[in-house]
Amino acid sequence: MDKPVCLINTDSDGKLCVQPAALQVLQQIQQPVVVVAVVGLYRTGKSYLMNHLAGKQTGFALGGTIESKTKGIWMWCVPHPTKTGTTLVLLDTEGLGDVEKGDSKHDTNIFCLAVLLSSTLVYNSSGTIDNRAIEELQYVTELTECIKVKSSDEDVDDSTEFVKFFPSFIWSVRDFTLERKIDGKDATEDEYLEFALKLKPGTSKKITSFNLPRECIQKFFPTRTCFTFPFPTAPEKMSTLESLSPADLSTEFLEVTKRFCKFVFDKSEVKRLKDGHTVTGRVLGNLTKMYVNTISSGAVPCLENAVIxxxxxxxxxxxxxxxxxxxxxxxxxxxxxxxxxxxxxxxxxxxxxxxxxxxxxxxxxxxxxxxxxxxxxx
Ligand SMILES: Nc1nc2c(ncn2[C@@H]2O[C@H](COP(=O)(O)OP(=O)(O)O)[C@@H](O)[C@H]2O)c(=O)[nH]1
Ligand SMILES: [Mg+2]
Structure with a gap:
């Protein structure tokens, strides 16, 4: 594929639907797939980062204006740069929290699909990992209602089971300008993330709501990593970022991007079903069709049913x-x-x-x- 295609879109009634052209692409892929999905607020540089993973200057459309370019979920299948015989599938999602749309159910569905389809989930945010950034990831607190592990009707708590089948988690922080220090000491990116996810002792309403998203992230995504990216270039060049050559980008930004890409290529695993079966491009297409149909019919996708x-x-x-x-x-x-x-x-x-x-x-x-x-x- 020389450019991305739309995988999931909404029809005129606002219902999620899978694009046949993208399914056709997946049908042809008999190789196992590593699926990397990116989620996060709109206009935080998600599409730009995904293009770096594809090793291309352009590809996923960037939102140059405030209106977000990416609608639904876009897909780009490229040969895996380091794992021969494997295809790397990049999923770029529409920005969450787009005020224009103001449809949080839709955002939750997109977030759930990214979790269900990927083997690595990148959560992209801008600035620092503060309370606001964590609250923007409120969708994690809804996962237990949006995804079932077992098909039985009993109201069982699946959340402890999730971790076995959920993607690994990378938090990418963009335009990070602070020094990473905890109690005055230099901290690594991962230490910085763990510090931000620390729970507060207490049971007051305020503390409970502070802790809830943090608990969910810790529980559902036990394998997590963080990358803090500086500004990619000088402010006056930012508007033409997409056309800038590496020489015009800051060396620190390039260094973090290189480490990020290497980490994704080395550590992201092949997507598997709940029973451990390897997902090929073809299976990923069928899986997408099934999950989208389930969600648009108002039902809750179930990992066990997916295997069957x-x-x-x-x-x-x-x-x-x-x-x-x-x-x-x-x-x-x-x-x-x-x-x-x-x-x-x-x-x-x-x-x-x-x-x-x-x-x-x-x-x-x-x-x-x-x-x-x-x-x-x-
Ligand atoms: N400040 C800043 N802007 C960026 C960065 N990466 C991309 N951009 C620019 O921000 C705008 C939105 O980028 P895009 O990748 O479309 O964001 P998305 O909506 O999250 O996919 C574009 O004009 C990009 O050139 C970054 O790391 N920092
Ligand atoms: Mg985008």
Missing amino acids: AMAQIENVAATQEGLEVYQRGMEKVKCSFPLELEQVSSEHQRLSSKATQAFMARSFKDTDGKHLKVLEVG
Whole structure:
């Protein structure tokens, strides 16, 4: 893909919908995917940072005006720069908290989709990690209502289960101008983040609401890292940032960006389903379709149901793939007719096992062998 495409959009009624052209792109990707999604307030430099991850100067459209450019979720699939045989999928989300739209349910849905689809979630904010920046991440406090782990109707608290399937978390702080000091001592970026997430003792209403988002971030995202970026360039050059060459960018900004990209490439893992099954581009497309349909129907997406639904789709396709392997092989055998019965029988054996191998490579969770049987009968 030489440029990003829109993956999720809203239709004229404001309902979320998946773009068929983006699904088609994903359908073609048989490789496992590392999915990095960025969320945060609009106009905090999210799209600009994602372009750096893609190794490109331009790509995701930047919001040069106050109106936010990115609507819904945009996607860019590029070969993973360091993990061969893997595709890096970058998801750029529309800015949260756009006053023009003023639709917090919509923002929550976009945030949930970013959590559900990614293996690394980047939360981007500007300035410092102060109380305001943490409150802007209020969506974390709603995650327990927006995502279910198990399909049972019982009202169980899934939150402790979340951590096993949630993306790892990176907080990127932009235009950071302070010195990172805690009690007068130099602090690393991670120490700075942990300090900002520290809970206050007490049970007053004020303290409880101070602690709640911090508790949620700590609980849902146990693997977390922070990067503090300085201003990218001098104020007078900021308006043309997108066209500036690296020589015009501050060396500190380039250094942090380089470390950030290296960290993402080294540490972001391949996306997996709840049962540990690797997500390929194709599965990611089906997963997106399923989650978006669930959310737009007003239901709560469930990680366990997703495994069952994905297994069903993949197993039907795997049966088809196995059959095709067998049929293609048999066509070839037919060309060399007449053959001894013995030869035909041994070719049949060979192709059957090749077909089963093709099936096994793609199928998963076919625990009772239902789909494999279909292949054998077929
Ligand atoms: N001050 C500042 N501006 C930035 C930074 N990165 C990008 N910008 C500019 O801020 C505007 C919005 O950037 P964009 O990436 O579209 O923000 P998004 O809405 O969060 O995706 C654009 O004019 C960018 O050139 C940054 O680190 N600091
Ligand atoms: Mg943007």
